[in-house]
Amino acid sequence: MNQAATATQSVIVERNLPHPPEKIWRALTQPHLIEEWLMKADFKPVLDHRFSLQADWGTVQCQVTAIDPNKSLAYRWDALGIETVVTWTLTPTPSGTHLRMEQTGFRPDQKQAYHGARHGWPAFFDKLEQVLARPD
Amino acid sequence: MTSASPDILFRSLADPTRRAIFEQLCRDGELTVGALTARAGISQPAVSKHLGVLKQAGLVRDRHQGRQTHYSAQVSALAPLIDWSSQMTGFWHSRFDQLEELLKRMDQ
Numbered sequence: 001m002n003q004a005a006t007a008t009q010s011v012i013v014e015r016n017l018p019h020p021p022e023k024i025w026r027a028l029t030q031p032h033l034i035e036e037w038l039m040k041a042d043f044k045p046v047l048d049h050r051f052s053l054q055a056d057w058g059t060v061q062c063q064v065t066a067i068d069p070n071k072s073l074a075y076r077w078d079a080l081g082i083e084t085v086v087t088w089t090l091t092p093t094p095s096g097t098h099l100r101m102e103q104t105g106f107r108p109d110q111k112q113a114y115h116g117a118r119h120g121w122p123a124f125f126d127k128l129e130q131v132l133a134r135p136d
Numbered sequence: 137m138t139s140a141s142p143d144i145l146f147r148s149l150a151d152p153t154r155r156a157i158f159e160q161l162c163r164d165g166e167l168t169v170g171a172l173t174a175r176a177g178i179s180q181p182a183v184s185k186h187l188g189v190l191k192q193a194g195l196v197r198d199r200h201q202g203r204q205t206h207y208s209a210q211v212s213a214l215a216p217l218i219d220w221s222s223q224m225t226g227f228w229h230s231r232f233d234q235l236e237e238l239l240k241r242m243d244q
Contacts (some may be wrong), residue, residue: 011224011225011228013225013228013229013232015236017239019239019242023239023242024239026234027235027238027239027244028241033238033242034232036238037231037234037235037237037238038231038234038235040234099232101228102234103224103228124169
């Protein structure tokens with residue numbers, strides 16, 4: 001069954017925001033602002049720039065793959081042994097901006113899962129334990 | 137191939153000792169209960185019990201050879217946990233909420 005689901009998967013989150021694209025762009029690209037809503041990051045709005053995001057459950061390795069100021073931004077997002085790409089698209093609307101985030105990637109094969117089990121999962125499981133320990 | 141429910145999987149791996157045993161098998165390949173006991177620092181019956189839970193979750197497979205039972209990790213059983221799309225959807229929704237909060241503050 002699982003073999004059938006080997007196709008590309010993606011996660012899409014979209015929202016209309018009552019703010020101009022330029023302002024949202026700053027929140028997406030300035031490290032001190034990124035840290036406030038996403039994670040601590042050494043981001044630079046430069047093509048091919050490698051950066052990492054620090055979360056309490058581990059590190060996400062990123063690299064800028066496309067950048068078009070105030071319009072779109074894409075970076076690789078590799079975490080827990082899974083390689084994905086996160087693409088942000090900003091479209092002006094009469095009331096502000098339509099912000100779209102799409103994360104695409106592949107369902108991990110066994111090798112990646114193995115890698116994840118060895119390197120990424122312990123931290124994830126620690127987090128999981130805390131979640132499981134919470135009363136229902 | 138049947139896969140255990142994510143619930144059993146989560147509960148099975150939420151225990152640090154079981155997780156350590158599973159990681160050991162991921163690292164070292166096939167091991168006997170004796171070899172695992174030597175490394176785990178707990179009694180053999182305790183290790184066997186943990187292996188039973190891991191087996192129920194589909195995380196380990198046993199192979200009998202003579203009087204020995206050899207255990208190996210079944211990494212594919214982790215697949216339900218690695219269904220990142222559902223995990224990431226929740227993650228991004230909460231980040232969008234935080235982004236909205238930030239954008240409001242930036243107005244000030």
